[in-house]
Amino acid sequence: MQSDLLTELGNSLLTGSLNDERLMTQTSGPAAVQILPEANVIKIGGQSIIDRGRVAVFPLIEELVENLGRHKMIIGTGAGTRARHAYSVGLDLGLPTGVLSVLGTFVSMQNARMLNYLLAKHGIPFIEPAQFAQLPHYLAERGAVIFFGMPPYIYWHGNPAVGRLPPNRTDTGSYLVSEVFGARSMIFVKDERGLYTADPKKDRAAKFIPKITVAELKELDLQDVVVERSVLDLMQNATHQRSLQVINGLERGNLTKALNGEHVGTIISAD
Amino acid sequence: MNDGRHHVQSMLMRESLLDRNVEKSTETPVFKMLPEAHVIKIGGRSVMDAGRAVVYPVVEALTSCLKTKKLIIGTGGGVRSRHVLSIGIDLGLPTGVLAQLALADSLGNAHILGALLSPYGVVAIPPEMFGHLLPLFITSVPGVIFNGDPPYSLWEHPPHMGRIPPHRSDAGSFLLAECFGCKSLTLVKDVDGLFDRDPRIAPDANLIREIDTDELKRRNLESLPFERVLLDLLENARQLKSFQIVNGRHPDRIVAALEGEHVGTIVHSNPRHPG
Numbered sequence: 354m355q356s357d358l359l360t361e362l363g364n365s366l367l368t369g370s371l372n373d374e375r376l377m378t379q380t381s382g383p384a385a386v387q388i389l390p391e392a393n394v395i396k397i398g399g400q401s402i403i404d405r406g407r408v409a410v411f412p413l414i415e416e417l418v419e420n421l422g423r424h425k426m427i428i429g430t431g432a433g434t435r436a437r438h439a440y441s442v443g444l445d446l447g448l449p450t451g452v453l454s455v456l457g458t459f460v461s462m463q464n465a466r467m468l469n470y471l472l473a474k475h476g477i478p479f480i481e482p483a484q485f486a487q488l489p490h491y492l493a494e495r496g497a498v499i500f501f502g503m504p505p506y507i508y509w510h511g512n513p514a515v516g517r518l519p520p521n522r523t524d525t526g527s528y529l530v531s532e533v534f535g536a537r538s539m540i541f542v543k544d545e546r547g548l549y550t551a552d553p554k555k556d557r558a559a560k561f562i563p564k565i566t567v568a569e570l571k572e573l574d575l576q577d578v579v580v581e582r583s584v585l586d587l588m589q590n591a592t593h594q595r596s597l598q599v600i601n602g603l604e605r606g607n608l609t610k611a612l613n614g615e616h617v618g619t620i621i622s623a624d
Numbered sequence: 625m626n627d628g629r630h631h632v633q634s635m636l637m638r639e640s641l642l643d644r645n646v647e648k649s650t651e652t653p654v655f656k657m658l659p660e661a662h663v664i665k666i667g668g669r670s671v672m673d674a675g676r677a678v679v680y681p682v683v684e685a686l687t688s689c690l691k692t693k694k695l696i697i698g699t700g701g702g703v704r705s706r707h708v709l710s711i712g713i714d715l716g717l718p719t720g721v722l723a724q725l726a727l728a729d730s731l732g733n734a735h736i737l738g739a740l741l742s743p744y745g746v747v748a749i750p751p752e753m754f755g756h757l758l759p760l761f762i763t764s765v766p767g768v769i770f771n772g773d774p775p776y777s778l779w780e781h782p783p784h785m786g787r788i789p790p791h792r793s794d795a796g797s798f799l800l801a802e803c804f805g806c807k808s809l810t811l812v813k814d815v816d817g818l819f820d821r822d823p824r825i826a827p828d829a830n831l832i833r834e835i836d837t838d839e840l841k842r843r844n845l846e847s848l849p850f851e852r853v854l855l856d857l858l859e860n861a862r863q864l865k866s867f868q869i870v871n872g873r874h875p876d877r878i879v880a881a882l883e884g885e886h887v888g889t890i891v892h893s894n895p896r897h898p899g
Binding site for chain 1: 657710715716718783
Protein backbone atom coordinates (compact mmCIF):
# COMPACT_ATOMS: atom_id res chain seq x y z
CA MET A 354 0.00 0.00 0.00
CA GLN A 355 2.82 2.39 0.88
CA SER A 356 4.66 1.64 -2.35
CA ASP A 357 1.41 2.07 -4.28
CA LEU A 358 1.09 5.50 -2.74
CA LEU A 359 4.60 6.39 -3.74
CA THR A 360 4.01 5.27 -7.30
CA GLU A 361 0.65 6.99 -7.60
CA LEU A 362 1.67 10.16 -5.80
CA GLY A 363 5.02 10.09 -7.50
CA ASN A 364 3.33 9.85 -10.86
CA SER A 365 0.97 12.65 -10.01
CA LEU A 366 3.81 14.83 -8.86
CA LEU A 367 5.92 14.03 -11.90
CA THR A 368 3.21 14.85 -14.38
CA GLY A 369 0.91 17.18 -12.51
CA SER A 370 1.11 20.74 -11.48
CA LEU A 371 2.44 21.47 -8.01
CA ASN A 372 -0.07 24.31 -8.03
CA ASP A 373 -3.03 21.96 -8.29
CA GLU A 374 -5.02 22.05 -5.05
CA ARG A 375 -6.41 18.54 -5.50
CA LEU A 376 -2.92 17.15 -5.84
CA MET A 377 -1.66 19.08 -2.84
CA THR A 378 -4.25 17.53 -0.55
CA GLN A 379 -2.71 14.14 -1.31
CA THR A 380 0.75 15.17 -0.30
CA SER A 381 0.41 14.76 3.43
CA GLY A 382 1.44 11.21 2.77
CA PRO A 383 2.58 8.72 5.38
CA ALA A 384 3.13 9.89 8.93
CA ALA A 385 5.80 12.52 9.31
CA VAL A 386 9.01 11.51 11.06
CA GLN A 387 10.31 13.48 14.01
CA ILE A 388 13.93 14.15 13.20
CA LEU A 389 15.08 15.19 16.70
CA PRO A 390 12.23 14.23 19.02
CA GLU A 391 14.29 14.66 22.21
CA ALA A 392 15.43 18.18 21.40
CA ASN A 393 14.07 21.30 23.06
CA VAL A 394 14.29 24.55 21.13
CA ILE A 395 14.88 27.49 23.46
CA LYS A 396 14.84 31.02 22.14
CA ILE A 397 16.68 33.57 24.29
CA GLY A 398 15.22 37.02 23.84
CA GLY A 399 17.35 39.81 22.41
CA GLN A 400 15.84 42.99 23.81
CA SER A 401 14.21 41.09 26.68
CA ILE A 402 17.25 39.19 27.92
CA ILE A 403 20.61 39.68 26.20
CA ASP A 404 20.36 43.47 26.07
CA ARG A 405 20.12 43.42 29.87
CA GLY A 406 23.69 42.21 30.06
CA ARG A 407 25.28 40.14 32.78
CA VAL A 408 22.52 40.53 35.34
CA ALA A 409 20.08 38.60 33.12
CA VAL A 410 22.43 36.54 30.96
CA PHE A 411 24.71 34.95 33.59
CA PRO A 412 21.96 33.27 35.62
CA LEU A 413 20.45 31.91 32.43
CA ILE A 414 23.79 30.58 31.29
CA GLU A 415 24.10 28.82 34.65
CA GLU A 416 20.64 27.35 34.29
CA LEU A 417 21.38 26.15 30.75
CA VAL A 418 24.52 24.45 32.06
CA GLU A 419 22.57 22.83 34.88
CA ASN A 420 20.28 21.28 32.30
CA LEU A 421 23.06 19.89 30.13
CA GLY A 422 22.97 16.14 30.30
CA ARG A 423 19.32 16.15 31.25
CA HIS A 424 17.79 17.95 28.28
CA LYS A 425 18.98 18.37 24.69
CA MET A 426 18.86 22.05 23.86
CA ILE A 427 18.90 23.91 20.56
CA ILE A 428 19.38 27.51 21.63
CA GLY A 429 18.31 30.35 19.34
CA THR A 430 18.98 34.03 19.93
CA GLY A 431 16.89 37.10 19.40
CA ALA A 432 18.20 40.40 18.08
CA GLY A 433 17.15 43.38 20.21
CA THR A 434 17.96 47.05 20.41
CA ARG A 435 20.73 47.10 17.80
CA ALA A 436 18.27 45.58 15.32
CA ARG A 437 15.77 48.26 16.18
CA HIS A 438 18.44 50.83 15.44
CA ALA A 439 19.37 49.14 12.16
CA TYR A 440 15.72 48.87 11.13
CA SER A 441 15.17 52.54 12.04
CA VAL A 442 18.15 53.65 9.95
CA GLY A 443 17.12 51.35 7.11
CA LEU A 444 13.50 52.49 7.09
CA ASP A 445 14.56 56.13 7.08
CA LEU A 446 16.81 55.46 4.08
CA GLY A 447 14.05 53.50 2.32
CA LEU A 448 15.79 50.13 2.30
CA PRO A 449 13.61 47.22 1.19
CA THR A 450 12.32 44.71 3.73
CA GLY A 451 14.72 42.06 2.41
CA VAL A 452 17.71 44.28 3.14
CA LEU A 453 16.37 45.04 6.63
CA SER A 454 16.24 41.30 7.18
CA VAL A 455 19.98 41.06 6.42
CA LEU A 456 20.62 43.70 9.08
CA GLY A 457 18.52 41.85 11.65
CA THR A 458 20.43 38.66 10.92
CA PHE A 459 23.75 40.25 11.81
CA VAL A 460 22.45 41.37 15.19
CA SER A 461 21.04 38.00 16.19
CA MET A 462 24.35 36.50 15.04
CA GLN A 463 26.24 38.79 17.43
CA ASN A 464 24.05 37.59 20.27
CA ALA A 465 24.55 33.95 19.29
CA ARG A 466 28.32 34.45 19.27
CA MET A 467 28.30 35.99 22.73
CA LEU A 468 26.35 33.08 24.18
CA ASN A 469 28.67 30.73 22.31
CA TYR A 470 31.70 32.13 24.13
CA LEU A 471 29.95 32.01 27.49
CA LEU A 472 29.13 28.34 26.91
CA ALA A 473 32.37 27.47 25.14
CA LYS A 474 33.96 25.68 28.10
CA HIS A 475 31.14 23.13 27.82
CA GLY A 476 32.02 22.52 24.19
CA ILE A 477 28.80 23.97 22.84
CA PRO A 478 29.12 25.23 19.27
CA PHE A 479 27.48 28.08 17.42
CA ILE A 480 26.30 26.97 14.00
CA GLU A 481 25.08 28.95 11.00
CA PRO A 482 22.31 27.69 8.70
CA ALA A 483 24.88 26.20 6.33
CA GLN A 484 26.12 24.01 9.18
CA PHE A 485 22.77 22.64 10.25
CA ALA A 486 23.60 19.27 8.72
CA GLN A 487 26.09 18.94 11.61
CA LEU A 488 23.53 19.88 14.26
CA PRO A 489 22.57 16.29 15.13
CA HIS A 490 26.21 15.43 15.75
CA TYR A 491 26.82 18.38 18.07
CA LEU A 492 23.58 17.81 19.90
CA ALA A 493 24.45 14.18 20.50
CA GLU A 494 28.04 14.93 21.53
CA ARG A 495 27.66 18.16 23.50
CA GLY A 496 23.98 18.24 24.40
CA ALA A 497 23.38 21.71 23.03
CA VAL A 498 23.97 23.95 20.02
CA ILE A 499 23.48 27.67 19.50
CA PHE A 500 22.05 29.29 16.36
CA PHE A 501 20.87 32.75 15.45
CA GLY A 502 17.11 33.09 15.50
CA MET A 503 16.65 35.02 12.24
CA PRO A 504 15.61 32.71 9.40
CA PRO A 505 18.04 32.87 6.43
CA TYR A 506 15.61 34.53 4.04
CA ILE A 507 17.74 37.66 3.54
CA TYR A 508 16.74 39.37 0.27
CA TRP A 509 13.89 36.89 -0.16
CA HIS A 510 12.15 37.94 3.03
CA GLY A 511 8.52 38.68 2.14
CA ASN A 512 6.88 42.01 2.95
CA PRO A 513 4.37 42.24 5.77
CA ALA A 514 0.83 43.36 5.02
CA VAL A 515 1.27 46.35 7.35
CA GLY A 516 4.47 48.39 7.57
CA ARG A 517 7.85 47.28 6.30
CA LEU A 518 9.52 45.35 9.09
CA PRO A 519 10.50 41.80 8.18
CA PRO A 520 7.59 39.77 9.54
CA ASN A 521 9.49 36.54 10.12
CA ARG A 522 12.09 37.42 12.72
CA THR A 523 13.85 35.59 15.50
CA ASP A 524 10.78 34.06 17.16
CA THR A 525 9.73 32.71 13.76
CA GLY A 526 13.14 31.38 12.81
CA SER A 527 13.48 29.61 16.14
CA TYR A 528 9.97 28.24 15.94
CA LEU A 529 10.54 26.83 12.45
CA VAL A 530 13.63 25.00 13.70
CA SER A 531 11.45 23.34 16.34
CA GLU A 532 8.86 22.44 13.71
CA VAL A 533 11.18 21.01 11.09
CA PHE A 534 13.04 18.88 13.63
CA GLY A 535 9.87 17.73 15.37
CA ALA A 536 11.37 18.90 18.63
CA ARG A 537 9.90 18.07 21.99
CA SER A 538 9.24 21.68 22.93
CA MET A 539 9.47 25.30 21.86
CA ILE A 540 10.27 27.64 24.76
CA PHE A 541 10.49 31.41 24.36
CA VAL A 542 12.55 33.01 27.13
CA LYS A 543 11.47 36.62 27.54
CA ASP A 544 11.24 39.14 30.36
CA GLU A 545 7.57 38.91 31.18
CA ARG A 546 5.62 36.10 32.82
CA GLY A 547 4.03 35.37 29.44
CA LEU A 548 1.22 36.78 27.32
CA TYR A 549 -0.89 39.62 28.66
CA THR A 550 -3.92 41.41 27.26
CA ALA A 551 -1.67 44.43 26.66
CA ASP A 552 2.03 45.22 27.02
CA PRO A 553 2.49 45.00 30.78
CA LYS A 554 5.41 47.44 30.51
CA LYS A 555 2.97 50.09 29.32
CA ASP A 556 -0.37 49.10 30.80
CA ARG A 557 -0.54 48.25 34.50
CA ALA A 558 -4.05 46.90 34.07
CA ALA A 559 -2.94 44.27 31.55
CA LYS A 560 -4.18 40.81 32.48
CA PHE A 561 -2.02 37.70 32.35
CA ILE A 562 -3.23 34.93 30.03
CA PRO A 563 -1.92 31.53 31.16
CA LYS A 564 -3.23 29.44 28.29
CA ILE A 565 -4.86 30.23 24.98
CA THR A 566 -5.35 28.83 21.50
CA VAL A 567 -4.27 30.67 18.38
CA ALA A 568 -7.91 31.05 17.30
CA GLU A 569 -8.86 32.56 20.68
CA LEU A 570 -5.85 34.85 20.57
CA LYS A 571 -6.75 36.09 17.11
CA GLU A 572 -10.27 36.72 18.34
CA LEU A 573 -8.93 38.97 21.10
CA ASP A 574 -7.33 41.07 18.35
CA LEU A 575 -4.75 42.45 20.76
CA GLN A 576 -2.87 45.64 19.98
CA ASP A 577 0.38 43.92 20.92
CA VAL A 578 1.44 40.31 21.45
CA VAL A 579 4.40 38.69 23.19
CA VAL A 580 5.43 36.44 20.30
CA GLU A 581 5.64 37.25 16.55
CA ARG A 582 2.26 36.90 14.86
CA SER A 583 3.91 34.88 12.12
CA VAL A 584 4.56 32.10 14.66
CA LEU A 585 0.85 31.89 15.44
CA ASP A 586 -0.04 31.56 11.75
CA LEU A 587 2.62 28.96 11.11
CA MET A 588 1.63 26.92 14.14
CA GLN A 589 -1.86 26.46 12.70
CA ASN A 590 -0.32 24.70 9.70
CA ALA A 591 2.35 22.83 11.62
CA THR A 592 2.74 19.08 11.50
CA HIS A 593 4.73 18.77 14.71
CA GLN A 594 5.05 21.88 16.86
CA ARG A 595 1.49 22.75 17.71
CA SER A 596 2.15 24.47 20.99
CA LEU A 597 4.73 26.76 22.57
CA GLN A 598 5.45 28.24 25.97
CA VAL A 599 6.56 31.79 26.76
CA ILE A 600 8.35 32.14 30.11
CA ASN A 601 10.03 34.80 32.22
CA GLY A 602 13.76 34.20 31.95
CA LEU A 603 14.49 36.77 34.64
CA GLU A 604 13.12 34.36 37.25
CA ARG A 605 15.59 31.63 38.12
CA GLY A 606 14.18 28.16 37.72
CA ASN A 607 11.54 28.88 35.11
CA LEU A 608 13.61 27.50 32.27
CA THR A 609 14.28 24.26 34.12
CA LYS A 610 10.60 23.85 34.92
CA ALA A 611 9.61 24.51 31.32
CA LEU A 612 12.17 21.97 30.10
CA ASN A 613 10.69 19.47 32.57
CA GLY A 614 7.33 20.04 30.93
CA GLU A 615 5.82 22.26 33.59
CA HIS A 616 3.50 25.17 32.89
CA VAL A 617 5.14 28.28 34.31
CA GLY A 618 4.29 30.92 31.73
CA THR A 619 1.82 31.16 28.87
CA ILE A 620 1.10 28.18 26.69
CA ILE A 621 -0.19 29.03 23.22
CA SER A 622 -1.48 26.11 21.19
CA ALA A 623 -2.83 25.59 17.70
CA ASP A 624 -5.75 23.47 18.88
CA MET B 625 14.09 55.77 32.33
CA ASN B 626 16.24 52.83 33.27
CA ASP B 627 14.32 49.65 32.46
CA GLY B 628 17.33 47.39 32.89
CA ARG B 629 17.86 46.99 29.16
CA HIS B 630 20.76 48.75 27.49
CA HIS B 631 19.28 50.66 24.55
CA VAL B 632 20.64 52.34 21.44
CA GLN B 633 18.83 55.55 20.60
CA SER B 634 16.51 54.99 17.65
CA MET B 635 12.98 55.51 16.42
CA LEU B 636 12.14 51.96 17.38
CA MET B 637 14.03 51.71 20.65
CA ARG B 638 12.20 50.05 23.51
CA GLU B 639 9.28 49.36 21.25
CA SER B 640 7.51 46.13 20.85
CA LEU B 641 7.84 45.53 17.13
CA LEU B 642 4.54 43.68 17.39
CA ASP B 643 2.55 46.72 18.47
CA ARG B 644 0.14 47.53 15.65
CA ASN B 645 0.85 51.26 15.76
CA VAL B 646 4.57 50.64 15.65
CA GLU B 647 4.12 48.34 12.65
CA LYS B 648 2.06 50.99 10.83
CA SER B 649 4.69 53.64 11.52
CA THR B 650 7.28 51.68 9.55
CA GLU B 651 5.58 52.19 6.16
CA THR B 652 8.29 54.26 4.48
CA PRO B 653 9.01 54.67 0.75
CA VAL B 654 11.31 52.07 -0.80
CA PHE B 655 14.54 52.60 -2.68
CA LYS B 656 14.92 50.74 -5.97
CA MET B 657 18.24 48.90 -6.06
CA LEU B 658 18.12 47.55 -9.64
CA PRO B 659 15.34 49.42 -11.43
CA GLU B 660 16.65 48.70 -14.93
CA ALA B 661 16.97 44.95 -14.55
CA HIS B 662 14.33 42.45 -15.60
CA VAL B 663 13.75 39.25 -13.67
CA ILE B 664 12.76 36.33 -15.86
CA LYS B 665 12.06 32.87 -14.59
CA ILE B 666 12.55 29.90 -16.90
CA GLY B 667 10.29 26.98 -16.04
CA GLY B 668 11.85 23.72 -14.92
CA ARG B 669 9.35 21.18 -16.06
CA SER B 670 7.90 23.49 -18.72
CA VAL B 671 11.18 24.46 -20.38
CA MET B 672 14.42 23.05 -18.97
CA ASP B 673 13.19 19.44 -18.98
CA ALA B 674 11.59 19.72 -22.41
CA GLY B 675 14.62 19.01 -24.51
CA ARG B 676 16.87 20.74 -26.99
CA ALA B 677 14.02 21.64 -29.34
CA VAL B 678 12.49 23.82 -26.63
CA VAL B 679 15.56 24.95 -24.70
CA TYR B 680 17.73 26.13 -27.59
CA PRO B 681 15.18 28.59 -29.00
CA VAL B 682 14.58 29.95 -25.48
CA VAL B 683 18.33 30.43 -25.05
CA GLU B 684 18.41 32.20 -28.41
CA ALA B 685 15.59 34.52 -27.33
CA LEU B 686 17.47 35.30 -24.11
CA THR B 687 20.73 36.04 -25.93
CA SER B 688 18.97 38.48 -28.23
CA CYS B 689 17.47 40.26 -25.19
CA LEU B 690 20.86 40.35 -23.47
CA LYS B 691 22.11 42.69 -26.19
CA THR B 692 19.96 45.51 -24.85
CA LYS B 693 18.64 44.46 -21.48
CA LYS B 694 19.89 43.43 -18.06
CA LEU B 695 18.43 40.03 -17.24
CA ILE B 696 18.30 38.26 -13.90
CA ILE B 697 17.35 34.72 -14.87
CA GLY B 698 15.86 32.26 -12.40
CA THR B 699 15.28 28.58 -13.02
CA GLY B 700 12.76 26.09 -11.74
CA GLY B 701 13.45 22.60 -10.45
CA GLY B 702 11.43 20.52 -12.86
CA VAL B 703 10.89 16.79 -12.80
CA ARG B 704 13.90 16.02 -10.58
CA SER B 705 12.48 18.32 -7.94
CA ARG B 706 9.15 16.56 -8.11
CA HIS B 707 10.84 13.22 -7.80
CA VAL B 708 12.81 14.16 -4.70
CA LEU B 709 9.68 15.66 -3.18
CA SER B 710 7.77 12.43 -3.73
CA ILE B 711 10.54 10.32 -2.21
CA GLY B 712 10.84 12.78 0.67
CA ILE B 713 7.12 12.72 1.37
CA ASP B 714 7.12 8.93 1.34
CA LEU B 715 9.98 8.94 3.86
CA GLY B 716 7.94 11.26 6.08
CA LEU B 717 10.36 14.14 5.85
CA PRO B 718 8.97 17.55 6.84
CA THR B 719 8.34 20.52 4.55
CA GLY B 720 11.55 22.33 5.48
CA VAL B 721 13.64 19.33 4.55
CA LEU B 722 11.76 18.94 1.25
CA ALA B 723 12.48 22.60 0.49
CA GLN B 724 16.17 22.10 1.24
CA LEU B 725 16.35 19.03 -0.96
CA ALA B 726 14.56 20.70 -3.88
CA LEU B 727 17.11 23.55 -3.93
CA ALA B 728 19.61 21.28 -5.63
CA ASP B 729 17.38 20.70 -8.64
CA SER B 730 16.67 24.30 -9.52
CA LEU B 731 20.35 25.00 -8.95
CA GLY B 732 21.18 22.21 -11.37
CA ASN B 733 18.96 23.78 -13.99
CA ALA B 734 20.63 27.12 -13.34
CA HIS B 735 23.96 25.49 -14.18
CA ILE B 736 22.55 23.87 -17.31
CA LEU B 737 21.34 27.25 -18.52
CA GLY B 738 24.62 28.81 -17.44
CA ALA B 739 26.58 26.36 -19.53
CA LEU B 740 24.54 27.33 -22.60
CA LEU B 741 24.90 31.05 -21.91
CA SER B 742 28.59 30.84 -21.04
CA PRO B 743 29.72 32.39 -24.33
CA TYR B 744 28.00 35.58 -23.15
CA GLY B 745 29.53 35.48 -19.67
CA VAL B 746 26.12 34.73 -18.22
CA VAL B 747 26.48 32.01 -15.60
CA ALA B 748 24.82 30.51 -12.56
CA ILE B 749 25.93 32.34 -9.43
CA PRO B 750 26.34 30.25 -6.24
CA PRO B 751 23.40 30.98 -3.93
CA GLU B 752 25.63 31.82 -0.93
CA MET B 753 26.85 34.98 -2.63
CA PHE B 754 24.16 35.67 -5.19
CA GLY B 755 21.96 38.09 -3.25
CA HIS B 756 24.88 40.06 -1.89
CA LEU B 757 26.80 40.39 -5.15
CA LEU B 758 23.94 40.64 -7.63
CA PRO B 759 24.33 44.38 -8.27
CA LEU B 760 28.07 43.91 -8.90
CA PHE B 761 27.55 41.02 -11.32
CA ILE B 762 24.70 42.64 -13.24
CA THR B 763 26.84 45.71 -13.77
CA SER B 764 29.69 43.62 -15.17
CA VAL B 765 27.66 41.30 -17.41
CA PRO B 766 24.30 41.70 -19.10
CA GLY B 767 22.83 38.75 -17.25
CA VAL B 768 23.11 36.46 -14.28
CA ILE B 769 21.41 33.17 -13.52
CA PHE B 770 20.22 32.19 -10.09
CA ASN B 771 18.53 29.35 -8.31
CA GLY B 772 14.87 30.30 -8.59
CA ASP B 773 14.05 28.74 -5.23
CA PRO B 774 14.42 31.14 -2.30
CA PRO B 775 16.94 30.22 0.44
CA TYR B 776 14.21 29.28 2.90
CA SER B 777 15.42 25.68 3.16
CA LEU B 778 14.68 24.18 6.60
CA TRP B 779 12.91 27.44 7.44
CA GLU B 780 10.25 27.01 4.74
CA HIS B 781 6.71 27.57 5.98
CA PRO B 782 4.55 24.48 6.46
CA PRO B 783 1.75 24.80 3.91
CA HIS B 784 -1.90 25.01 4.78
CA MET B 785 -2.49 21.61 3.21
CA GLY B 786 -0.20 18.75 2.37
CA ARG B 787 3.57 19.06 2.63
CA ILE B 788 4.86 20.60 -0.60
CA PRO B 789 6.98 23.68 0.09
CA PRO B 790 4.88 26.73 -0.84
CA HIS B 791 7.75 29.09 -1.77
CA ARG B 792 9.38 27.62 -4.85
CA SER B 793 11.00 29.11 -7.93
CA ASP B 794 8.16 31.44 -8.96
CA ALA B 795 8.10 32.81 -5.42
CA GLY B 796 11.88 33.07 -5.25
CA SER B 797 11.97 35.00 -8.51
CA PHE B 798 9.15 37.26 -7.36
CA LEU B 799 10.74 38.01 -3.99
CA LEU B 800 14.05 38.86 -5.65
CA ALA B 801 12.40 41.17 -8.19
CA GLU B 802 10.44 42.83 -5.39
CA CYS B 803 13.40 43.34 -3.05
CA PHE B 804 15.66 44.76 -5.76
CA GLY B 805 12.93 46.97 -7.25
CA CYS B 806 13.37 45.44 -10.69
CA LYS B 807 11.64 46.62 -13.82
CA SER B 808 9.55 43.50 -14.49
CA LEU B 809 8.94 39.87 -13.68
CA THR B 810 8.21 37.37 -16.46
CA LEU B 811 7.42 33.71 -15.83
CA VAL B 812 8.19 31.51 -18.82
CA LYS B 813 6.01 28.40 -18.82
CA ASP B 814 4.59 26.05 -21.46
CA VAL B 815 1.07 27.44 -21.53
CA ASP B 816 -0.17 30.68 -23.09
CA GLY B 817 -1.02 32.09 -19.69
CA LEU B 818 -3.67 31.68 -17.02
CA PHE B 819 -6.77 29.74 -17.98
CA ASP B 820 -10.02 29.30 -16.09
CA ARG B 821 -9.24 25.56 -16.00
CA ASP B 822 -6.07 23.56 -16.62
CA PRO B 823 -5.77 23.74 -20.44
CA ARG B 824 -3.93 20.42 -20.55
CA ILE B 825 -6.98 18.68 -19.14
CA ALA B 826 -9.80 20.85 -20.52
CA PRO B 827 -9.14 21.79 -24.17
CA ASP B 828 -12.01 24.31 -24.08
CA ALA B 829 -10.51 26.24 -21.16
CA ASN B 830 -10.57 30.03 -21.58
CA LEU B 831 -7.46 32.19 -21.49
CA ILE B 832 -7.61 35.00 -18.96
CA ARG B 833 -5.47 37.79 -20.43
CA GLU B 834 -5.42 40.05 -17.44
CA ILE B 835 -6.61 39.80 -13.85
CA ASP B 836 -5.99 41.32 -10.43
CA THR B 837 -5.24 39.51 -7.19
CA ASP B 838 -8.57 40.27 -5.53
CA GLU B 839 -10.47 38.80 -8.48
CA LEU B 840 -8.14 35.84 -8.73
CA LYS B 841 -8.54 35.05 -5.03
CA ARG B 842 -12.29 35.41 -5.35
CA ARG B 843 -12.42 32.98 -8.26
CA ASN B 844 -10.35 30.43 -6.30
CA LEU B 845 -9.31 28.48 -9.40
CA GLU B 846 -8.37 24.88 -8.73
CA SER B 847 -5.28 25.00 -10.88
CA LEU B 848 -2.83 27.84 -11.48
CA PRO B 849 0.17 27.99 -13.83
CA PHE B 850 2.19 29.63 -11.07
CA GLU B 851 2.67 29.12 -7.33
CA ARG B 852 -0.42 30.12 -5.38
CA VAL B 853 1.69 31.99 -2.81
CA LEU B 854 2.42 34.60 -5.52
CA LEU B 855 -1.03 36.05 -4.94
CA ASP B 856 -0.13 36.90 -1.33
CA LEU B 857 3.33 38.09 -2.29
CA LEU B 858 1.91 40.35 -4.99
CA GLU B 859 -0.70 41.74 -2.59
CA ASN B 860 2.02 42.72 -0.13
CA ALA B 861 4.50 43.96 -2.69
CA ARG B 862 5.59 47.57 -2.45
CA GLN B 863 7.62 47.70 -5.71
CA LEU B 864 6.47 45.03 -8.12
CA LYS B 865 2.90 45.68 -9.20
CA SER B 866 2.42 42.86 -11.69
CA PHE B 867 3.97 39.87 -13.41
CA GLN B 868 3.39 38.26 -16.81
CA ILE B 869 3.16 34.56 -17.70
CA VAL B 870 4.24 33.73 -21.25
CA ASN B 871 4.55 30.57 -23.28
CA GLY B 872 8.17 29.59 -23.82
CA ARG B 873 7.15 27.36 -26.72
CA HIS B 874 6.80 30.67 -28.59
CA PRO B 875 10.14 32.24 -27.72
CA ASP B 876 9.34 35.43 -29.63
CA ARG B 877 6.93 36.13 -26.76
CA ILE B 878 9.84 36.19 -24.33
CA VAL B 879 11.44 38.98 -26.34
CA ALA B 880 8.10 40.79 -26.61
CA ALA B 881 7.36 40.49 -22.91
CA LEU B 882 10.73 41.99 -22.03
CA GLU B 883 9.90 44.87 -24.37
CA GLY B 884 6.85 45.47 -22.19
CA GLU B 885 4.30 43.91 -24.54
CA HIS B 886 1.27 41.98 -23.37
CA VAL B 887 1.68 38.53 -24.92
CA GLY B 888 0.47 36.26 -22.17
CA THR B 889 -1.43 36.77 -18.93
CA ILE B 890 -0.70 39.75 -16.75
CA VAL B 891 -1.56 39.43 -13.06
CA HIS B 892 -1.50 42.69 -11.17
CA SER B 893 -2.15 43.80 -7.64
CA ASN B 894 -4.96 45.99 -6.41
CA PRO B 895 -3.79 49.36 -5.11
CA ARG B 896 -3.27 48.93 -1.39
CA HIS B 897 0.21 50.10 -0.58
CA PRO B 898 1.99 53.34 -1.40
CA GLY B 899 4.70 53.43 -4.06
